[in-house]
Each structure stands twice: as structure tokens, then as C-alpha cells.
Amino acid sequence: MDRTLESSAVRRGVLGFGFAAAMVIIWQIAAAAQHPSFNAVPTPAAVLQVITKNFPIMWPHVFSTTSECIIAFLIAATAGILLGTLVAYSRLALEALYPHVVFFQIIPKIALAPLFVVWLGVGSTSRLSFAVFSSFFPTLIATLIGLQATRAPFIRLCEATMAPKWRQFLLVRFPFALPYIFSGLKIGVTMAIIGVVIGEFITTQIGLGYIIKFAASAMDMNLVFAAAALLCVVGLLLYGAVVLAERLVLVRYPS
Numbered sequence: 001m002d003r004t005l006e007s008s009a010v011r012r013g014v015l016g017f018g019f020a021a022a023m024v025i026i027w028q029i030a031a032a033a034q035h036p037s038f039n040a041v042p043t044p045a046a047v048l049q050v051i052t053k054n055f056p057i058m059w060p061h062v063f064s065t066t067s068e069c070i071i072a073f074l075i076a077a078t079a080g081i082l083l084g085t086l087v088a089y090s091r092l093a094l095e096a097l098y099p100h101v102v103f104f105q106i107i108p109k110i111a112l113a114p115l116f117v118v119w120l121g122v123g124s125t126s127r128l129s130f131a132v133f134s135s136f137f138p139t140l141i142a143t144l145i146g147l148q149a150t151r152a153p154f155i156r157l158c159e160a161t162m163a164p165k166w167r168q169f170l171l172v173r174f175p176f177a178l179p180y181i182f183s184g185l186k187i188g189v190t191m192a193i194i195g196v197v198i199g200e201f202i203t204t205q206i207g208l209g210y211i212i213k214f215a216a217s218a219m220d221m222n223l224v225f226a227a228a229a230l231l232c233v234v235g236l237l238l239y240g241a242v243v244l245a246e247r248l249v250l251v252r253y254p255s
Contacts, residue, residue: 042222050226058211058230065196065207066234068124072131073192073238077185080136084143089165098144105137109191113198127199134195135188142184146177175253182246189238197231208234 024044031043051058087093087101113130120126150173200209208231215223 040221042225046222047225047229050222051229054223054226058208058227061207061211061227062230062234064204065193065200065209065231066238068128068131068196068207069189069193069234069238072128072196073135073189075128076132076135076188076192077139079132080139080184080188081143081181084140085147085169087140088144088147089169101137101140105141109134109195110198113202116199117203122203124204126203127196130199131192131195134198135191138187138191139181139184142180142187143177146180147173149180150176178246178249178253182242182249185242185246186239189242190235193231193235193238 027041028044031041083097087097109130112133116126116130116133120129196207197209197212200207201213204210208227211227212224212231215221215227
């Protein structure tokens with residue numbers, strides 16, 4: 001079974017890398033040939049050259065974006081899990097809070113970004129708050145659904161043994177909810193990145209979002225794509241960290 005899973009993971013990795021390599025090759029050929037659809041698109045080689053040449057200058061921007069994404073994601077994940085647990089265990093909290101959660105979830109987040117600037121100013125506080133707001137709801141909803149999805153026979157077994165609520169939570173409900181929670185965390189980490197970048201578009205003079213905005217206003221497409229490529233790398237690393245954490249935790253709790 002382990003060999004099957006390992007071979008399947010290798011196969012997915014090879015296919016993913018092969019598809020990405022094919023897209024880069026097509027991009028390079030089309031952009032180098034000046035195809036009409038690629039007039040404003042630099043070649044991958046030009047983008048790589050910009051990154052390698054200017055990386056010492058771009059590094060503080062990469063660090064700023066990455067650190068704010070991590071902080072916002074950790075705050076949102078903690079708050080989402082805690083509030084999701086509260087809502088799952090309290091009927092009063094479910095009836096009082098859940099309709100508001102749904103209401104704020106359906107509002108386009110970008111429409112509220114200027115309000116965070118008005119309320120909290122143009123510093124990192126507004127960016128972090130908006131990023132937390134953007135990534136908070138997927139984790140909350142996933143936690144709520146996961147805790148409610150615990151199999152009934154296990155709950156009846158806990159009740160038959162008169163296990164206290166906290167033991168039911170630690171030994172049964174939370175382990176069963178972990179796959180759902182990590183699904184929410186995967187969405188949440190991407191939303192945290194989006195929230196930080198949107199905040200950088202509006203409020204800051206540092207970060208990859210600021211570089212993209214500045215380069216676009218100067219029509220420097222090479223720099224735009226270079227910053228976007230670095231942003232993709234940051235996103236892949238953070239998403240990969242969540243996936244790695246999921247695998248390590250589910251080895252301990254194979255629910």
C-alpha cells in the first residue's frame with residue numbers, strides 16, 4: 001500500500017513538473033517569436049534575468065510579503081479553528097454567529113479593502129487585518145463542518161463510556177475533523193497571500209504587490225512578471241508547508 005501511494009505521488013509530481021515545463025517552453029517560443037497574443041509578455045529567459053540581476057534589491061520586498069502572509073495566516077488559522085469549535089459546540093453561538101459568517105463570506109473581499117485603510121491607516125496593521133479577514137472564513141467553516149461530521153457510532157461509544165466532552169473532543173471529534181480543517185487551511189493560506197498583495201497594492205511602498213503596481217505603471221513588463229514569479233514561489237512554498245504539516249499530522253491521527 002505504501003509503495004502504491006509513493007508511486008502515485010511520484011507520478012503526480014512528474015506529470016505536474018512535465019506540464020509546467022511544457023507551458024514554459026510554449027511561452028518562450030511564442031514570446032520570442034513575437035506572436036500577437038504575446039506582444040506585452042516577456043520571455044521566461046528575460047524574466048529570469050531580471051530576477052537574478054535584481055534579487056538583492058527585491059529580497060526585502062519578498063521578505064516583507066512572505067512574513068506578512070505567514071503572520072496573517074497563523075492568526076486566521078488560530079481564530080478560525082477556535083471560533084469554529086465554539087460554533088460547533090454551542091447551539092447559541094451557531095444561531096447567533098453563523099448567519100453573519102455566511103453574510104461576510106459572500107461579500108467580495110476586495111470591495112472592503114479600502115475600509116480597512118480608512119479604519120486602520122496605511123501601515124502593516126491594515127494589510128494584516130485585511131489578510132486575516134480574507135483567510136479566516138474558510139478555516140472556520142471547514143472546522144465547523146469537520147466537527148459536525150464525526151461518525152455517530154463513535155459519539156455513541158463516547159457517551160456510553162461517559163467520557164467527558166473534552167475527551168470526546170481531543171480523542172474523537174478533533175481527529176475526525178483534521179482532514180476538513182486542513183482543506184480549509186489550504187484555501188486560507190492562498191487567501192492570506194491574496195489579502196496581503198491587495199493591501200500592498202493600496203497601502204504600502206514595500207512588498208511584491210507594490211513592485212507589481214509600480215512596474216505596471218512604468219510599463220515594465222519584465223519586472224511585473226519577475227515579481228509575479230517570485231510571488232508564485234512564495235505561494236507554492238507556503239501551500240507546500242501546509243500540505244507537509246497535513247501529512248505529518250495525519251500520520252499521527254489517520255482518521
